[in-house]
Structures are given as structure tokens and as C-alpha cells.
Amino acid sequence: MSHKAAIPIGPYHPLQEEPEFYKLIVEGEKVVDVDVRIGYNHRGIEKISEAKSYDQSLFIVERICGICSSSHPIACAQAVEDIAKFEVPERALYIRTVCQELERLHSHMLWLGLAGHFLGYNTVFMWAWKYREPICDIFETVTGNRQNYAMHKIGGVRRDIEKEHIPYILKRLDEFTKQLNMLKGAVLDDPVLHERLKGVGVLTKEDAIDYSALGPTARASGIDIDVRRDYPYAAYDKIKWNVITLEEGDVFAKTVVRILEMFESVSIIRQCLDKMPQGPIDSNPKDIPPGEGIGQIEAPRGECFHYIKSDGTNSPMRHKIRAPTYMNFPTFRETVIGETISDAAIILAAIDPCYCCTERMLIVDDHDKQVMGVFELIRLSQEKTARIKDRYALS
């Protein structure tokens, strides 16, 4: 049978934070081509930033993404600090590190929950999102906000971590670690998940290099890169931690990388709270000279890259922002083609794009004009898991 059908996915859904439009071309069950159309959420932030002062730019970039609202401002601040060679007080560097790692924890947890949902493990979805709460509570304690923290500024941070809050933060982190351990066991020891995810959506090392893949997507394909170690910023060079790398490149490896990274993040936060020196949190820099600078940081999804060109005025002359998903997205072409539709949802999800896009899907089969909606695609994915489960129950 050589009936080709197009599966349009997206672009809008009430749950989406970033609308995208995918078109999967399928032949029977098999995906033979993928096309993607983005831009539905293009707000011209780079252009707006050129009309704002540097302090305002930070607030603008904070609103690029609800999940990465700590990564973008730090990258932007670092780019400006690179132009003017501003020194940042050490205590501020530690506070930036804490924010970055808290963000990684809640982002990876969010991803794990959604991945569970797509596979038909709704318990994992409920657990992961519930266990993410302690992290949001810590954020609220430290920054005053659960999202959009308004924590960072050029030359330092806006708020200090109070001494009396530290026991509370450690207590909530303990809670989180206990639950994370349980979740790790539940996910990694499940034979059904092994069967469902291993060897699915493999991104080879060569392709990952060619596409310049970033973050967990690259690390799961055996590329040993991490901005936190390779381009030391904040306080990462003063702390002991490991870069998690796996060789397989499949969806399972990406899951394992993210779960193991969360343990590293907890360890980094504990060390930061322990080692944090006393002192000022802001160097109050004044004028920004002409020049150009680059800020790189490791966001939960990979390297976030900001380039700023200054002409000596109060606003950037050019502000280029490159988020990690921009580089990880095109790897779909390598991972999805040749796989079945029931695996497409989880493979598309595996790079952790701004994710809910996969929620809205519509299958139009031009053979018998059958139209299936988003839930159909998730159902296909969940049914496949159920079949594997049944087989395990029988044997």
C-alpha cells in the first residue's frame, strides 16, 4: 500500500506555550517525511529589545519562555558583562547558580510528566507534576515568584537568599530527592518502558554533530558537551558535579540523562547554599561602552546564546537570541523518519521542545477521508504501551 497521508500537527492549542506546526507525511503506519513551520509565536523580541534600555531588555527576554525565565536573563546579562568586562560579586554568582539549577529541576520534572502522559503512564504524569511543587515553592521563597522571577540584573542579582530561608529550602529539597529516587526506580526499572523507548528515535553521534545538537539531546548521543563545564560561568567552576553522557541516542537515553541530571542539580544547589560567601550581590555597573559580547548558558534544554552589540547608547544596537530548541528542532528529520506514528509523539517530545504542540494533532487519511484528532495520536501511543504491558503480563 503506498497511500501517503499528511498529518498536520498544530499550530494552536490552549495548552501550548509555543505554537508550532508539524506536517508528518505517513505511508500506512510509517513516517516518511517531516516538515515544520514555526513563527506563530514570533513576537519580534529582538527588534523590541533594540528599542529598550539594557535593564528593560532583561525583563523582555525573561518573557521569551515561561520555563526558561531564569536562563535568558542570565545569558543576556552575561553578554552585557562581556562587552563591558563588569565584575559580578561572588555571592551573586552563587545565587545565579541556584536559580539555574532550580529551573533545570522543574523543567526536567515537567518534561518527565508529559513524556509519561504520552506513553500512557498517567501516574508518572501526576507524580512528576506533584513532585515539581517543592521546587516552585523554593522559587517562591527565594525570588517571590513561581515563574518569571525578575531575579537577575546586569552586574548581579536583585534579591539575596535570606539565611533563615535556607533550612526551609533544604527541607523541601530533601522531600524532592526522596520522591525523585522513587520516580527514578519506577521509570528505570520498568521493563515495559525499556521495550517502549529503547532503540526508538535514535539520533546518531554524527547527525548530532552535524545539526549542532545541544544539551540533553546531544549528551544522550554521546557528545560530551555542557556549557556549565566548557564555558564556566556563575559558580559552576567552584563546585563538584558531573556531566551525564550516554551513548545510545534513543528516547530512553534522553530520559535517563534528564533524570540523572536532576540528582546533579540537587547536589549543586546544596553545595551552593553551603559554600555561598557573604558579601554584596550587585556591583551596580553604570555605563555600557561600545562593543560586542556573547553570553552563553546551559538552559535545561541546552545552550542558550545571546549576542549583543552596543553602540554606547542606553539600548542595544543588536540583540540576537538563539534558544536551544532552535538547534535541536531540525534533528527531527533524522529521528522521526522511518519510525511508526505511534512512536512519533514521544520522539517529537524527546528533545523537550516547547512541548504541548504535540497535544493538538489531526490525522487526515486521504484514502477514506477519515479525520482523527489529537487524542487519537496519543491513544495510538498509549495503546502500543498497553500491548507491551500485556505481553509482559502473559509471559
Add this chain to the structure above:
Amino acid sequence: MTIDEIIKNISDRFQSKILNINKSSQKRAYLDIYPKDITEIARYIFKDMGFRFNTASGVDDFDALEILYHFSHDRSGIVISLRAMIKDRQDPHIDTITTITRSAWWIERELHELFGIEFNGNSDLRPLLLPDDWPKGVYPMRKDFPQPKRDSRR
């Protein structure tokens, strides 16, 4: 590798094709090149020296359109940016680097629609960010495109 070794390696190989070297710190360097040499130099940096392609950023300098190709070397933490100045604002074009790395696929589409730069040899320059009905010849990231209004309440 230190940044001086990297700069020496590149400038020894390409000599007069490197117009200017601006080492802004021990981790960053900006190399000015002619637009016509971009594929040759980018291929050497990406394939032979093992750099990773970060992104390219277009800048409208009023009298020229410049493209900065950022490459980073993960083992030494160094970022090298190649600056190609395209003087012809009416019909700017430069060779594609998607033949070297597919990671440049999207950024060339973006530069094409936001700055109006043609990439010779890139057959997929469909709009990426702007809507399909965006008027032809209007490039929002150029400086002659009106800036968003400042908030009057400031």
C-alpha cells in the same frame, strides 16, 4: 588549544583572507573576512578544527549588512565569530554554509526573511518566522524598518 593558537592556525592557513582580528578576551575573537570566502573558512573551522556552529546573527550597520557566524570550541571554551560585511544593500547575497552543516538550515531562512539576504546554493529559503502573506521586500530587522514605539508613559 588557547585562543592565540586557534587564531594563528586560522590566519596561517588563510593569510590575506582574514582582514582583521579582534581578540576581545581570552575566550572570544572576531575575525573579519570577505563574504566570498565564507564557505572555505567555515568548512575548515567546522570540519577540520571541530568547532560547533552556534548561530549566525545579522546586523544592519546602516552602510552594510554584516553576518556574524559564531562557532564555539567546546573543549577549550572559546568562541570565534566570523564577520562577513555585505556592502550591497540592494541585492545582498552570500554563499550558503548549509552544505557544510545542516545546523545552518534554519538560521539562513531566518536571515533571508528578516534581512533580505540571499544565500547562493540554498534551495530552501521559505519563510520561517514571518507569516506567509508578509509583503515582499520588507525586512523587519533592518534599521530602516520603524522601531517599535516606546511606551509614552515612561
